Amino acid sequence: MSSTGQLTAPASVPAPRAVPARGAGGPGGRFGSLRQRRTLSFYVFTGPWMLGFLTLTAFPLGYALWLSFTNSDGLSPNPRFVGLANYREVLTDQTTLDSLARTGLFTALTVPLTIAAGLVLAVMVNQPLRGRGIFRTLLYLPAVMPPVGAGLTFKLIFDRDSGSANGLLDLFGVNGVSWLTDPYARWVLIVLTMWAAGNIMIISLAGLQDIPKEILEAAKVDGASPWQSFTRVTLPLLSPVLFFQVVTGIIGALQSFAPLFISLDASPQGMASVPQDNFLFMIHVLTQYFANGRYGYASALLWVLFAIIMLLTALVFRLSKGVVFYSVEPQAAGKRPRTLGGK
Amino acid sequence: MVFPRRTALYMLLVGLVVLFLSPFGWLLITAFKDASELRALPIHWWPHRPSLGNFQQALSFWPYLGYARNSLMLSTLYAVLATLASAWAGYGFARLEAPGKRVIFGVLLSTMMLPHIITLVPTYLLFAKIGLLNTYMPWVLWGLCGAPYLIFLFRQFFANMPKELEEAAIVDGCGQIRIFWRIFLPQSWPVIATSLILSFSWTWGDWIAPALLLDDDRTTLAVRLAKGYFTQHGEPLNNLVAAGTVMYVVPVLALFLIMQRGFVSGIATSGLK
Known part of the structure; x- marks a missing residue:
């Protein structure tokens, strides 16, 4: 997290290095x-x-x-080689499959939502308004919040008795609920994730500012409405930035263990306190390592996650061809992102 | 015609800012309520008897300042090492040529995409084997290697500096290390500042690495604070949690708010060709 977004502007493509000592003669x-x-x-x-x-x-x-090919528990000196047994278990363990599906849903929900929210915010604070710098700063501030601080803050807001969420419901005569347990905890997690949309806003904003004014002027002269010039000019030119956000967003969401910070016991041994609905894959992995001591199986889980992330990234790259518009040919085999994002 | 639209946009933005800042507001309000007020029903939207007592208690309930000192030491240690090492590597990628450079640079970029937590747990197992648990050595090692994101940052900055700088130095017989140390590094203070702030707040905010690698007495404020405050009977003391959280996050938020100018000027400087 943190203010990486601030640094996107200098990511302009540098001139390729000349051959050294050329012309020394x-x-x-x-x-x-x-x-x-x-x-x-x-x-x-x-x-x-x-x-x-x-x-x-x-x-x-x-x-x-x-x-991942052994039955290591971290204690016995000579773990036994068990071949693919751990991977076979991954495919049959219901907890694994459930947490994987849950993580998939979490990713499919939060990545588009935060990117859309961040883009809308970026467009708004890119308008020629007085004091827009202050709006940018304040909307970005939650993204600077350390995860533990954000989690604790949300625990206070959604506390059953003293929290403002139930206090607000009470004003409307609605009975409060236990937000931090099933089935409500998942919504708290999503709101917590959305709270950091300022990150996407800053990165998208840098992308918006990179769009040459002349192109937008030309669209206006040609009679394009603001909406048309946004969808036909701005969005295509912004697509590399958005695409990069999708990739890093997916990677981040799949390995998220943020639910731990809004659970009752935020410690490596306290994974069991995470409500069922928020029991994401990474929480499952950490449970296997630190609560159950099943290093072999947990390592297999990690490698499955690693493979899924690599496959998804490759898939997104493949799908983006033809959708993502590069105004400059991407350098170095197209691998270099034009804009840098989160860590 | 334009005016009402602008007003509407202002109102929408103000509404959004209020929404985005409201969690901070509630955190502060809770931090100023005493225990009895926290139990009031219906809840108090504003502390009736605001006091700083929670902050004092949060500091002494468990050794808050000791953990804060651990966080400060670890974050400073990592920030300084990672910034220097990243500038060092960034210079290599920006100004020097060698066979295989493209491939190595590709590896660097892909490690920026690599899910860090996946390597962290196996790294923990390794550090356990060689006896580095409960020491700050892992952060020294991580720092000495530099962080891919920061390396990239420095690389972008150095790549945009004029060639004449080093050509003149080479003619004068300067070695690359001296060119880096005497010419390039002193010019890169905006990036250095950015890098220091970023790496400092990463470590200050990090939970998983200290939670895995450090014991309770040497761990960071983030890890200890996440466990919260409880009475002997296991009842949570939310007012102390709030006060402790405020003191934990204010340094990072303040650092960002103060150095924002530095960030922007850093971007402006490095954005120029």
Whole structure:
């Protein structure tokens, strides 16, 4: 989270680097040695990150993959190799399948909702209004809120006895409910997620500001109504930004464990206090690791999630072809997002 | 004709701002109610006897400041290391050429998309094996490697700086490390500020990594606060929760509100070619 959205503006496509030492015109030997030194320097500068990637990202992933083929419980020194048994269990474990379906629904609901809300907000605060900077800041502020702080705040609002939600219902003569338990907890979770729509707003706003004024002027001259120029000009030009939001939104939603922060016991051992409706896949995974100590099975669950995320991302990329409009050819095999989003 | 539409837009925006800020409002109102008022039915929309007592109690009920100090140390440690390391790597990606650079850069970009929590749990198991649990070493290691997002940020900034800068330095016989340290880094303070703030608030807000890696006495405020305040009989003390939450979030919100200008100028500077 945090204010990553603020930083989208500089993501303009940088000019490709010229070949180094071009035009130095010096003797060939000197040119070669300079190039070699540059190569060496490149690895000196990027080496720490590469080392970190290998040891702190790639290796743990591989380690989890190995664990997923064992019955490791984290305690016994020699876990037994069990082949695909864990993966077979993934397909038959009802809790897994239920939490997966729930996560799918949560993703399918919150990603479009937050993106739509963020886009609408962005269009509104992009209007030439006095004080729009203040509106931007205030609408974005909830997105800066640390997740634990946001969760605790929502627990206070939706508290059965002292919360403002039931207080409001009471004003209309409606009896209050236990918001933080089934079947209401899911709505609290969705509202909590939507509260951070300012993140999308800021990123979309940067995208809106990148749209050349001349194009919109031209549409106006051609007699396009504001709605027409929004749907025919603005939206297509904004589609790479929105597309990137969809991808990061899906990735974020699928691995969300936000329900923990509005549950009774927010600790690694307290996953059982998460209401059934909010028992998302990641909560299930953490339960298997830390409440049940089933490292092997939990690692298999993680890898299933990893695979699903990769597949969905690939699918979204594939589907977006023809829908997402790049005004500039995307660089580097089309992988580079034109606009950067959340962490 | 235009005027009423603009007024309507204003009213809508004001309404939305009120809606978006109302959770903060309720948090503050709750933080100023004493325990008996919190039980009032129907609820009080405004504290009748506002007092700062909750804040004092929230600080002393459990060692709040100790956890806050842990959070501060960990966040500062990570922010400084990650910013330096990311600038270091970002310089390499922006200004240097080598075979394989494209592939490596592609890996960097895809790790930005990688679901972090998936690697975190196996990393926890590894750190447990080599005895790094309940130490701040994992954050040192993570910091020293730099964060992909920050690396990308620095890379964008450095890539847009004029070539003449380093060409002149090379003619003068400067090595790349000195060029980076003496010429590029001092010019990049807007990005440095942004990077420091971002990485600081990530760590300040992070729950899962300290919850997994640190024991109760060394953990961060986020982890301890999430557990809440309870009486000996297990009854939640929501007024203390509210006060504790206010003190926990205000530094991050204030940092954002104060440094917003810095952010914007950072964007403006790096947006120029």
